[in-house]
Amino acid sequence: MPNIATHSPGSVVLLQGNEAIARGALEGGAQVCTAYPGTPSSEIIATLAPVAKDRGIHVEWSINEKVATEVAGAAAFAGLRSLSAMKNAGLNVAMDFLMHLNLSTLGDRGGGMVVVVCDDPQAHASGDEEDTRWTAQMANVPLLEPGNPQEAKDMTKWALDLSEELSCYCFLRGYTRLSHSRGPVKLGELPSPTRKANFDTSKGYSPYIAPPKHAALIEKMARLRERFESSPFNPYSGPEHPELLIICSGSGGFCSLDAVEALGLTKSVGILRLGTLWPFPQDLVRSYVARTGKVLVVEEVDPFLEVHVKEAIVSPSPVGSPEIYGKGSGHIGYYGEMTPDVVIKALSKIFNLEYQARDRRYEDEVQNAASQMVIDRGMAWCPGCPHRASFFALRNAIRKDGRKALVTGDIGCYALDIFPYGTHQTNVLHCMGSGAGTACGFGELGQFDFKQPVVAICGDSTFFHASVPALINAVYNKSNMTLVILDNDVTAMTGFQPHPGTGRTATQEATTIVDAEALCRSLGCRVEIRDPFDTKATTAALVELMKDEEGVRVLILRRKCELLRMRQERKQLFKVWVTPEKCTGEKCGYCYQVLQCPGISWDKETGKARVQETLCVGCGFCADICPLKAIVKEEIA
Structure with a gap:
């Protein structure tokens, strides 16, 4: 910064x-x-x-x-x-x-x-x-x-x-x-x-x-x-009496300008860019609408401007009878980001123009070439991420338990579990704190013959943000649930910000550490702590907590975010490599197909797993779980 x-x-x-x-x-x-x-x-x-x-x-x-x-x-x-x-x-x-x-x-x-x-x-x-x-x-x-x-x-x-x-x-x-x-x-x-x-x-x-x-x-x-009505943040550019007036705000401004220039319509189209959106400057809008017979409203997502433009045109008295184009007419979509192409298509439709932003043959060739060179990568946890180990153990525990446990998720890096490169254990995921809240609800359905174990997942920062009230509710209303707190010592997804459990403020001053473990114990919860990289111990704890239906249980999986650790220590923990003689490649595929760590891939030439040295952070977790012991880790002094 x-x-x-x-x-x-x-x-x-x-x-x-x-x-x-x-x-x-x-x-x-x-x-x-x-x-x-x-x-x-x-x-x-x-x-x-x-x-x-x-x-x-x-x-x-x-x-x-x-x-x-x-x-x-x-x-x-x-x-x-x-x-x-x-x-x-x-x-x-x-x-x-x-x-x-x-x-x-x-x-x-x-x-x-x-x-x-x-x-x-x-x-x-x-x-x-x-x-x-x-x-x-x-x-x-x-x-x-x-x-x-x-x-x-x-x-x-x-x-x-x-x-x-x-x-x-x-x-x-x-x-x-x-x-x-x-x-x-x-x-x-x-x-x-x-x-x-x-x-x-x-x-x-x-x-x-x-x-x-x-x-x-x-x-x-x-x-x-x-x-x-007279704010300088509502600039107009274009002819005095345009054939069409674009009314826009935010990103719609530069997208509209690019589109008008690309189509050569600078002498026909005016652009009124609004910066003061509420209270809506209706008299200003009316004065510009009166100069034209067509209006295109350009904005992202909802028709906020469009609704108020239409209101301004008819109240307190009608301003002519201009044609209004925008979301209501189908010229601008109701979702997604605004781009110059969106405005170009809308203007081309209104003015009956033939315009192609890119040469179709060239674009097809680029896409074909790119598909040969660029690997299709979905969103995945970083190499060495402790969340990968946590969900790996959770999947094992659910299978061992055998009762098809229901998992409620929350907002943070761990939400990636629902995406293609996750483990797909998360069944319900909505917003900050809703993991614990919905788990609380599922855990209260026993009297209606609901028998599945309920496991809620939240991160350490999310726990302090919104999960504590739900946890208190679960204790108070005797919900049968297990809360798993993934404690990686940072608010990682948004840029490694501190939170109340780190002992550091925004300005990096030392402060009191709010202890999630002590907080949960003070509520009467059974609390267990494990290192997610200790797969056996973590899996065993999860199985035991799911079977223990007395009160609310909390499992804190504590391991520092690997990116944060690397930033602080500037070194890898282990040197990791694959022993080709032991690796059976696709016959097993446990490391790169099941674990799906970006630091491991399949080598097409050898037919074996291969450690990607440019991506591997040397956490050593793959070596711990390799069923054939084909992956070796050596501690770096």
Whole structure:
């Protein structure tokens, strides 16, 4: 991550969208910044944490998104400016607090608060394509959406100003292609964080009584809408009276520009790119729609803009009778990411143009050549990942038990079990904490003749985030279940962030270790601890715990993430190789077909297994489970 606090004002640097948001937080005077890791938002706090001490600000990885927004809200109540970041799914966790904070206001001391939510169209790192723009309308709070890293910085700073002025938090919507793409950003001044926190205890802030506060919020947003009508973040480019007007936001902006230029329609098509999405600037939209007879709405996932464009055209009075193209007409899809090709196809259909983005023969040749050279790789655990060993033992235990145990999964690297290169033990998988929660439910079905053992899987970070309440519920309601906590000492999937069980904060300060084992024991759970690389002991423990139907059982499988260990120790544990004389190749295939570690492959020339030295991390697990003892490991001093 770049040190975003060292560049002088006026200099231009290449920043990711997330890094630009972090810089905007500093320029806007944010003194408290919080988040729970979640792709594609994680880099915001990861960028701020290294400069927190020098800047005199507080940056933290919170236990979950709800707590993160509550911490940021407290800072705003105390007169400071704050920022809380999360991915789209994280907003669901934070909503209870945010849907009340909108009514209470942020107090009279002048604090401001920005909630950054990064959506994930195409679901690159998510379980869904949730479009969080509707949340701003539901909460009736401001929503800004940048179209590039420069706007991401500028809008973050402006959102903090706006929040303080309105005494209301503001949403800033990011998305994958903004978060993880780079662009030139001109830096502004960095103010010194000199505000002191204080709360006037003679006053109180809450959503009660709701109706009058709701009315005040509605009036406040109506005044803000008038300002949004003339915002510089709603630029227009194109002819004064275009044949067709594109209305777009976010990634739809640069995709539309590319498409219009590619089709040679710059003199026929205008582009209105909206950056202030809620309150919706309907008068601005009406003024541009009045200049054309056709409108194409370009946006990802839901028809948020399209719905409000159509409303603006007919209310308070109709603006002509333009043809509206978009998701409703079938010109733009309801799912997936926006690309220039999507807009090109829509425009080609509207203008009856023949356009092929790529030469078909060339594309076919490229695809054919690539298929000969590129191996089809599904998502798989990293070489040396302890989760592979954990699920290997779980599969063995389920087979030994013989009662077709039901396995509920959770969100983390271990969710890869459901994919082609996993072991396919996981039967139910939804969201953070739902592994323990659904297991709790299945474990309470005994009176309805449910006899299958129930095993819930969660990671150490997920345990603290959302599994503890479900575990308490299981104990309280006498659920018959086993919770397996995969403790790899890090929040690995989102970029190796610390969590309450690691003893380190976001700024790498030492802190109290929250002991998951002690926590589970304090609830009255039977707790066992094993090393997942000890396959026999782990399998035996799982079998025993599934048979023990007295109370809730917890098995903690503790082994450090191999990538984290390699980062810290900078060496392999073992040198690993295959003894050709003992290996029977495809007659066995246990290592590369069953274990499916990327560090082992089948050698076509020898017909034997082969260790891929460029991928193997030397964990030695394959040598431990090889039934023919054909794989050898030698400890490296």
